Amino acid sequence: MSDESISAIYTFEGKVDSKKILIGTSLLEDIPVHIPVNGIFNSHIGIFGNTGSGKSNSLAKIYSELFSSNGDNIFKKSTFVFIDFNGEYKPIHNQFESKSIYLELDTQKKDGNDKLKIKKSEFWDSELLSVLFSATEKTQKPFLNILARNRHKHGDELDDYFHNTLNIMFGQNQHRETISVLRSIISIINPEKTKEINAELSEFSWYSRGDNNKYYRNNSYFNTPEEYLAHLPHLVSSDIDISKLSAFDQIIVRATLQLIMSVSRNYVQYEHISPLINKMNSSTNSLEKVIEIIDDVALEPKPLLFISLKNCNQETKKTIPMLIAKCSFLEHKRKDTAQNSFHLIIDEAHNILSETSNRESETWKDYRLELFEEIIKEGRKFGYFVTIASQRPADISPTLISQIHNYFLHRLVNENDLFLLKNSISNLDNSSRALVPILPSGACVVSGTAFHTPMIIQVQRLPSELAPESDTIDLDTFW
Ligand SMILES: Nc1ncnc2c1ncn2[C@@H]1O[C@H](COP(=O)(O)OP(=O)(O)OP(=O)(O)O)[C@@H](O)[C@H]1O
Numbered sequence: 496m497s498d499e500s501i502s503a504i505y506t507f508e509g510k511v512d513s514k515k516i517l518i519g520t521s522l523l524e525d526i527p528v529h530i531p532v533n534g535i536f537n538s539h540i541g542i543f544g545n546t547g548s549g550k551s552n553s554l555a556k557i558y559s560e561l562f563s564s565n566g567d568n569i570f571k572k573s574t575f576v577f578i579d580f581n582g583e584y585k586p587i588h589n590q591f592e593s594k595s596i597y598l599e600l601d602t603q604k605k606d607g608n609d610k611l612k613i614k615k616s617e618f619w620d621s622e623l624l625s626v627l628f629s630a631t632e633k634t635q636k637p638f639l640n641i642l643a644r645n646r647h648k649h650g651d652e653l654d655d656y657f658h659n660t661l662n663i664m665f666g667q668n669q670h671r672e673t674i675s676v677l678r679s680i681i682s683i684i685n686p687e688k689t690k691e692i693n694a695e696l697s698e699f700s701w702y703s704r705g706d707n708n709k710y711y712r713n714n715s716y717f718n719t720p721e722e723y724l725a726h727l728p729h730l731v732s733s734d735i736d737i738s739k740l741s742a743f744d745q746i747i748v749r750a751t752l753q754l755i756m757s758v759s760r761n762y763v764q765y766e767h768i769s770p771l772i773n774k775m776n777s778s779t780n781s782l783e784k785v786i787e788i789i790d791d792v793a794l795e796p797k798p799l800l801f802i803s804l805k806n807c808n809q810e811t812k813k814t815i816p817m818l819i820a821k822c823s824f825l826e827h828k829r830k831d832t833a834q835n836s837f838h839l840i841i842d843e844a845h846n847i848l849s850e851t852s853n854r855e856s857e858t859w860k861d862y863r864l865e866l867f868e869e870i871i872k873e874g875r876k877f878g879y880f881v882t883i884a885s886q887r888p889a890d891i892s893p894t895l896i897s898q899i900h901n902y903f904l905h906r907l908v909n910e911n912d913l914f915l916l917k918n919s920i921s922n923l924d925n926s927s928r929a930l931v932p933i934l935p936s937g938a939c940v941v942s943g944t945a946f947h948t949p950m951i952i953q954v955q956r957l958p959s960e961l962a963p964e965s966d967t968i969d970l971d972t973f974w
């Protein structure tokens with residue numbers, strides 16, 4: 496066959512003027528191969544292959560070709576968010592600097608960090624809070640619902656809430672745990688008098704005899720909240736100055752007060768909620784370093800956003816992508832989705848989409864996967880598209896894999912992965928599949944709804960100033 500005939504076969508979309516981008520050459524015939532813009536970028540894309548097989552290069556190539564092909568219109572209508580676990584995509588940012596933002600999140604550095612901006616109104620939302628603090632247990636989510644609702648109803652105010660809580664805490668139905676819970680927030684409520692207040696509180700101890708469960712002090716019993724509070728002058732005279740508290744401090748104070756209140760009223764069991772409070776206390780430290788809560792001003796977002804999670808701890812690496820996925824999906828659905836599209840691009844997606852993880856609890860895993868499964872199942876009709884690249888497709892939840900429309904398959908050798916290809920990727924013929932374990936680096940089998948036949952393509956290597964920073968070191972020159 497002549498090259499022209501083969502090219503004709505490799506041309507997709509019957510239309511002559513349909514937009515397409517050049518990504519490489521066919522491996523066997525060595526003729527240039529274009530992929531159609533319409534069909535690829537309005538679909539979910541999966542890029543799979545072993546480490547070093549060229550996934551990051553292909554991903555970067557596809558998107559930088561797209562951005563340079565027809566830049567302005569693309570950036571006017573669409574938003575692209577890259578989740579960059581290893582900080583590899585800075586070169587693409589540099590190439591399109593005027594259109595893009597590169598956030599380097601860091602959970603180690605003390606100050607001067609890049610931070611992800613979240614609007615106040617979005618932050619005080621029970622869904623978002625439950626993502627941030629992995630509240631999945633049946634009682635924890637309602638607890639956060641009530642927290643968000645209260646804050647909505649009463650605004651920023653905390654002082655009255657604090658004093659009401661004290662009254663109820665020392666009222667009829669006292670609980671042993673409430674004192675120690677209260678102590679945990681003293682340093683936030685009244686940093687100057689922390690020592691005095693702790694001393695006051697330490698004089699109370701739990702006394703239990705039959706029905707007579709009361710705190711008592713110096714062997715004397717008290718009957719009314721007023722009598723108790725009279726012995727806590729420093730605590731009672733504390734005023735919470737909301738302007739001095741960070742949003743994360745506020746949420747801890749709010750949640751703690753609510754816990755005391757609910758336990759004293761027997762609305763919740765202490766044991767069910769205290770893990771949530773512990774989680775809040777332990778994770779706010781790193782979350783505060785990567786998230787900034789801003790007032791509700793209109794942001795001027797840029798169409799390209801790169802979020803590097805290279806210097807984040809494990810926990811943040813899991814939370815931030817979920818936060819972004821959740822917020823952007825909700826926000827995008829609210830827009831006129833016929834006029835806008837959103838593209839979420841996740842390299843090293845096994846970090847967040849894996850089915851097997853020993854580090855986290857079962858319920859949390861379900862929640863995490865459910866979120867992404869919802870996005871991938873329902874995103875298309877809202878113009879929300881996901882691109883995932885991963886080394887182990889077998890680790891990723893099968894629901895996700897089976898919803899992907901177009902695949903770029905680099906070298907894969909693991910039996911499980913190959914078996915998965917056979918099962919979930921229907922538009923892949925046997926001979927292409929047989930090639931997958933022996934592809935050279937940068938070559939991939941391309942298949943999916945946008946193509947009428949699987950193709951084997953050698954993806955063009957990006958010039959070094961644009962390529963993702965992921966080269967294998969060359970020991971010959973290195974040593
Ligand atoms: N199209 C290509 N042509 C030639 N060599 C390539 C090509 N793509 C990648 N390579 C080589 O493979 C190396 C690794 O590529 P890349 O970082 O894209 O792999 P990867 O699959 O993303 O690996 P990892 O899973 O570890 O992130 C590159 O440094 C380069 O030397």
Ligand SMILES: [Mg+2]
Binds near residue numbers: 550551552842965
């Ligand atoms: Mg890579």
